[in-house]
Amino acid sequence: MTSKKRGKIIAIEGIDGSGKTTVSTEIYSFLSSKGVPIYYSFEPTYTKIGSIIHRFLRGEIPLDSHSQALLFAADRLEHLSREIIPYIKQGKNVILDRYVHSSYAYQGALLNDLKWIMTINKFALAPDLAIYIDVPPSVAIRRIRKKGRSNISVYESVRFLGRVRNIYKSFVKKGELIEIDGTKEKDQVVKSALAIVCKSLKIKLL
Ligand SMILES: Nc1ncnc2c1ncn2[C@@H]1O[C@H](COP(=O)(O)OP(=O)(O)OP(=O)(O)O)[C@@H](O)[C@H]1O
Ligand SMILES: [Mg+2]
Known part of the structure; x- marks a missing residue:
């Protein structure tokens, strides 16, 4: 057993094109440049x-x-x-x-059976922090x-992404996701997300 403090699981969520990869990779680069132990995955x-x-997703099968x-x-x-638990x-x-x-x-929007989706995911560790980047589907597309x-993924239509967005919003209401406005300038969105992450990790870097 290691005596090290367990690392945190930080999830970045949002519909396709909302800016998840932009935000998560920027946070990763910034924190690692400051010597904060962090690993990026998707x-x-x-x-x-x-x-x-x-x-x-590519429509091949x-x-x-x-x-x-x-x-x-x-x-x-x-x-x-294989990865997340060994790292934390x-x-x-x-x-x-x-x-x-x-x-x-996504699967909640597809199957209309959130209860079952939650059941099959019950062995997945809950994230310590989950940020939801909100953008309207039309902007994302x-x-x-x-x-x-x-x-282009098979899930990318304005109508479907609208339903996905509504489910994300229901988790914001429940307090499981922290919402940020993804329609702002890239730097602004990254800054908002980074501030939330730093607060959660109890680090003063900004
Ligand atoms: N705040 C922003 N304003 C304008 N454009 C942005 C913003 N954030 C990201 N983008 C651009 O929008 C596109 C999609 O961003 P990104 O790839 O980060 O989204 P994503 O949520 O990871 O998408 P996917 O779900 O398809 O992987 C990219 O070209 C990115 O440069
Ligand atoms: Mg991405």
């Missing part, structure tokens, strides 16, 4: 299970809706046991570009198009 992963999900939910949950458990045990904080609330929001990304 979901779905590129393990065997995660790779099936990526192929589905079909997947039954319930199988999608089960694969996301299984990918998360692999992620936890070493005292490293882990910043995650999507985590369990992505399953609640405009950003994705502007970026000219070739791998």
Whole structure:
């Protein structure tokens, strides 16, 4: 057993194109440049299970809706046991570009059975901090198009993302997610998220 203090799990959530990767990688770079022990990771992963999900998201293979939910949950458990838990045990904080609330929001919107989604994810550790970047779906989709990304996910439609957003908002109401305004300038969004993370890690860097 290590006597080190356990690291924290910090999740960055939001709909496609909301700015999760921008925010989580900037926070990672900033904190590591200051010597704060931090590791960056994302979901779905590129393990065997995660790779099936990526192929589905790119539209290469079909997947039954319930199988999608089960694969996301299984990918998360692999992620936890192989990477997240070993890192937090070493005292490293882990910043995650999507985590369990992505399953609640996306598969919840898809299947309309949040209770079951929560049941299949019950073995996933709750995040210590989860930040939700709020942007309207139309803004998010405009950003994705502007970026000219070739791998448009099968989930990216204004109507579907609107339902995903509503579920995220319900978790903000419950107090599980901290909402930030993702429509602001990039630097401003990163700054707001960083301030919340620093407060949670009890570090004074800003
Ligand atoms: N606050 C912002 N204002 C304007 N554009 C932004 C902002 N944040 C990010 N972007 C741009 O929007 C695009 C999507 O951002 P990003 O890739 O970080 O989103 P994401 O949530 O990780 O998306 P995905 O779910 O598709 O991975 C990028 O081109 C990024 O540079
Ligand atoms: Mg991303």
